[in-house]
Amino acid sequence: MLKRFYQNHVLANLTYALVVLLGLFAYQSLAREEFPDVNQNFMSVWIAVPGLSAEDIEQRVTLPFEQLLHARLADVKMISSTTGAGFSATLLRFNSLDRATFEKRGAELRREVQAAYATIFPKEATIYWVWGDTGSVTRSVGTVLVQGGGDPERFKVTIREVKRELERISGIEKLDYFGYSESEIHIAFHPEQLEGLGLSPLDIADTVSVYLRDEAAGPVALGDKEWLVRVVGSSNLPARLAELSIVGAHGVVKLGDIAEIVRGDNNFKPLPRSDGLPTALFSLYKKNAVDAFEVIKQVQHFIDARNAESDRTGVKLLLAEDETIRTRTAIAIMEHKAWWGLLLVLIMTWVFLGSRLAALCTLAVPFALGGTFLMLQAAGMTLNTSVLLGVMIALGMLVDYAVVVVEAIAYRIRQGMAALDAALDALREVGTPVISSFLTTIAAFLPLALLPGFLGGIMRVVPIAVTAALLAALIEALWMLPAHITALGPVLASPSRFQATRTQASRWLQVRYTRLLLSCLRHPGRAFFPALLAFSIAGAALIWGWVIVDFFPKEPTRSFSVLVKFPPGTKSDSTLPVFDEIEARIRTSLTTDELHTIVALPPEELRVYLTPNGRKLPEVLALIEPSLQQIIGPSEVSIDRQSSGGPQGAPIKAKLTGSDFLALRSAAEALQAAISKHPAFSNLHSDYLGGAPQLDLRLNGEAIQRSGVAPETVLRTIKLLVRGEVVSGYREGADSIGVRVMSKVAPFQDLNALLRQTVSRPGGGAVPLVDLVEAERREGPQMIHHYNYRRVITLEANLDAKxxxxxxxxxxxxxxxxxxxxxxxxxxxxxxxxxxxxxxxLGGLRHLAFLGLGLIFLILGAQYRSYLQPALILLKVPMAFAGIILGLLLSREPVSLYTLYGGVALAGITVNSAILLFSAANDRVESGMSIVHATFYAARRRLIPILITSLATMAGLFPLAVAGDESSSLWRPVATAIVWGLGFSTLLTLFVVPLIYRLAIGWAQKSTGKSA
Structure with a gap:
């Protein structure tokens, strides 16, 4: 039955061709992105409360909302909030959850927000968004600018149209928007004019509110019909506002005679600008498993279509940042390195096996890759740099199984056996070791798919890709390869022109190796001393810090932000000259070929977008930073470096939590002074913005009672005199337009001018505001930050990993x-x-490493029915780790979490050669050889397969290990670790492992009187 199966080479060939063709189609159709989706399990809630101070919103919104979430929401790992004038933003991070559970928690959060909106939040509060963010770190695809001039209202309409069109693009999941706020109608009155007419600001506010109100009076029956009666106030609003009648103590006046009616917006801060033009900015995030290239292609097509009408509309769109350029470059580089790795694997197998056997071995590569891409497509995954890293790790191993099988079959054919008999006999010899090698490899790799955190999200697809590729390679080696050889038996039996030379070279290598091995077996110190020396150097490198440690190496992007802080109380408009100076200095430092565009987001940030080609970002920042520190006006200027490939934000965050702001400020200043003395820290800054000048007004009950003015009148008059009051609203198409009644006097020259404003009495006359309130001048916080329900001040800093x-x-x-x-x-x-x-x-890697080693021990124990031999084989793992440290020490690559990940995965690779050696030695011991002879002949027999498999695996990763381009900086340490670790452990396999086998198994036989 088995013979008939292997003789059916037609079935093997057709299956092979089908998998390769379908895999090729799958590769072409896989969605492209730089990194796989990383589940960050964040959710954010943004609540707007216009007109309230940071302290008021903290007490009325933030604190009760946090208490509600603490009591009712499960699986919350961290809760952080920022409260400022007019808003409260809450960020929640949940524990590691699957997508279904995370979405369930998101639904629960939305219900709690709605409950808080109905029962806790002030009536003027507005829920801007409740957003669940599972992977925005890896889903960002670009930034679009909308530049315009002329009519602001027409520009706002265009912005809203652009926003709706971008949201309609099928691959876009969400937009982050910066720019114009919602439009409003501003009714600006002169308080002195109202006082002369016997009117109060409340008369205007209440009259406008009533006139513009839409009310349903209810149904009325007329005969056999029922009519619905409505009071309609908001229709044809702008045209009617100026004609509204305001009734005062001295008669009736038109609203247009006592107030200016203009269009405005509800944002009183300066608007974003780029190239001297008002600008709106959209940050784009794609959906999960959607092709980033296709999304940005649709975005660019939309931009081109819009810009074709820019002469008519006066609006221009610009793709300020295209993050797919970096993605395209990274994938292209990984593909390029993979092709070079494949070429080196082919050369390596050709050198040792010849063109015919090498061709048979490399047939495993297309089949395994085709099977891998088919599996990725079926699982709904994407093609990204992590997948390609997995392919490159597996690339050399794909031929390992084929090399062992084909070498064993070819050896028997040259001894005169028929092809089919040689194949079956070879599989009986090497089939179990090959399957065992496969199982031990995936035992080390596959558990890594369970790794939590950011690293687990980025790397989760790597073990899946490696396992799929190795499984396909195993099927090819144990089924298709013997079937091919059975059909080509006569061809393989005839030696090629170079076969004699290759045979002589192999014998020469075996002779030299066996002489060195005999020396090691006779004098164990000659083998153990170099190994112990290498271990000592590796240990010293770790203990004394000779190896650089950078846990999360990141690839810099082509953009950065300049963060600006001003002294407390600085008017927003007065910050504009500073932003102009910052922009001018940056433009002076960069060439036109390097700078794409600059967007000013006063009063806090300026974003700089560079072109893809130009100096590296560290060089640019080193040139710009000293110049920016010389700018006069801001209290602090810092640079936020944008990067990819790791967690976002500063690497160092020291949070000081407490309840008293003065104590927090004092502690933060003391710790900041201590940290600033260490040269490893840079760009150290605090998120405390300083106290903002604040005027607290308390109603004087006795004075108000004597004046005859209602307390509500005093309170509303203060609001109308300062920022105004939104009294009504209407809709223009899909947009909501507010109507705000406000004073024309603001801004006031001083606080006394505000307090001299008057409040109208019900019977006529007015009383100064200063007589009705108690005023206190003090500093109040601009921003209040909470971390896990306590006030916090955070110190952030960059770190020199060297x-x-x-x-x-x-x-x-x-x-x-x-x-x-x-x-x-x-x-x-x-x-x-x-x-x-x-x-x-680190915790996850530690646990998964032990799990992988345990599974390897279990597999080997079942194969050898021994406790000792699996333990001896696992001694190769520390050998490989020593090689990793020595390799990183020589190459000056850092020890990172990605390197450690590669080290854990290497545990499954490095034991394969020892398995081949132990299996061959055990077979010879069982046939009656002594331990010494069995060790010697097994090592000589397995020399060539061990060299081929190890060198092929190293060759597959070698192009990436020596890559010098910036886009390879994230994965290069992984390749370096595996190449050096595998190379060092292979040397020890050839000389130290046979010695350990002879000593340990010999001792075990003497102790038990039987084979171990």
Whole structure:
């Protein structure tokens, strides 16, 4: 039955061709993106409460909302909030959840927000959004600018049209928008004019509110019909406003005679600008598993169509940042390295096996890759750099199984056996070791798919891709390859022109190797001493910090932000000259070929977008930063570097939590001073913006009672005099337009001018506001931050990984705080930032490494029916780790979480050669050989297969390991670790492992009197 199966080479060939063709089609159709979707499990809630201070919103919105979430929402890992004048933003991070559970928690959060809106939030509160964000770090595809001039209202209409069109693009999941706020009708009155007419601001506000109100009076029966009676106020609004009649103590006046009626918006801050033009900015995020290239193609097509009408509309669209350029470059580089790796694998197999056997071995590669891409397509995955890394890791291993099988079959054919008999006999010899090697490899790889955190999200597809490729390669090696050889038996039996030379070279290599091996077997110290020396150097490199540690190496993007802080109380309009100066200095430092565009987002940020070609971002920042620090006016200027490939934000975040702001400020200043003395930290800054000048007015009950003015009148008059009051609204198409009644006097020259404003009495006359309130001038917080339900001030800093890694930096900060904490007993330090993801990833890698080693031990124990031999084979794992450290030390690549990930995966690769060696030695011991002879002949027999499989795996990753381009910086350390680790462990396999086998198995036989 088995013979008939292997003789049916037609079935094998057709299956092979089908898988390769379907795999090729799958590869072409896979959606492209730089990284796979990373489930961050974030949700954000933004509540707008116009007119309220940060302290008021903290008490009335933020605190009760946080208490509600704490009591009713499960699986919350962290809750952080930022409260400012007019808004409250809450960010929640959930524990690692599957998508279904996360969506369930999102639905629960939305219900709680609606409940809070109905029962807790002030009536003027508006829910701007409740957003669940599972992967915005890896889904960002670009930034679109809308530049315009002329009529602001027409520009706003265009912006809304652009927003709706972008949202209709099928691959877009969400937009982040910066720019014009919602439009309003501003009714601006002169308080002195109202006082002369016997009117109060409330007369205008109440009259406008009533006239513009839409009310349903209810049904009325007329005969046998029923009519619905409505009071319609908002129709044809702009044309009627100026004609509204305002009734006062001295008669009736038209609204247009006592107030200016103009269009405006509800944002009183300066608008974004680029190239001197008003600008709206859209950050685009794609849906999961959607082709980023296709999304940006649709976006560019939309931009081109809009810009074709720019002469008529006066509006121009610009793709300020195309993140798919980096994605396209990264994928192209990985594909290029994969092709070079494949070529080196072919050369390596040709050198050792010849063109015929090498061709048979490399047939495994197209079949395995085709099967991999078919599986990825069926699972709904994308083609990204992580997938290609998995392909490159597997590339050399794809021929390993084929090399072992084909070498064993070819050996028997040359001994005179028929092709079919040689194939079956070879499979009986190497089939079990090959399957065992496959199982041990996936035992190390596949558990890594369970790795939590950011690293797990980025790398989860790697073990899946490797496992799929190796499974396909195993099927090809154990079924299709013997079937091919059975059909080509006579051809393989005849030697090629170079076969004699290759045979002589192999014998020469075996002779030299066996002489060295005999020397090691006779004098164990000659083998153990170099190994111990290498282990000692590797250990010293780790202990004394000779190896750079950078847990999350990141690839810089082609954009950055300049963050600007001004002294408390600085007017927003006065910040514009500073932004102009910053922009001018940046433009002076860069060439026109390097700079794409600059967008000013006053009063806090300026974004700079660079072209794809130009100097590297670190060079650009080193040129710009000193110039920006010389600018006069801001209290602080810092640069936020944008990057990809790791958690976003500063690597160092020290959070000081407490309840008293003065204590928090004092502690933050002390810790900031301590951190600033260490040269490893840079761009150190605090999120505390400083106290904003604040005027607190308290109603004087006795004075108000004597004046005869209602307290509500005083309160509403103050609001109308300062920012105004939205009294009504109407709709223009799909847009909501508010109507705001406000004073024309503001801004006031001083606070006394505000307090001299009057409040109208019901019977006529007026009383100064200063007589009705108690005024207190003080500083109030501009922003109030909470972290896990407590007030917090956060210190952020960048870190020079060459001087200190993130874990050591956090430990150093913790020690500094120990010396400072006695002076600040009410304040606690909480270290967050990258360290959270690092600790989560390190813990996961540690557990999964033990799981993988346990599974390998289980598989080998079942194969050898021994406790000793699996333990001996697993000694290769520390050998490989020593090789990794030595390789990183020589190559000056950093130890990162990605490197450690590669090291854990290497555990499954490095034991394969030892399995081949032990299996061959055991067969010879069972046939009656002594331990010494069995060890010697097994090592000589397995020399060539071990060299081929190890060198082929190293060759597949070698182009990536030596890549010098910036786009390879994330994955290059992984390739370097595997190449060096596998190379070092292979040397030890050839010389130390046979010695360990002879000593350990010999000792076991003497102790038990039987084979171990």
């Amino acid at each position: 001087q200190m890694n993130v874990r050591d930096a956090n430990d150093w900060i913790a020690k500094q705080w120990q010396t400072l904490s006695a002076a600040h007993p009410e304040v606690k330090l909480d270290l967050t930032g990258e360290i959270e993801d690092i600790e989560e990833s």
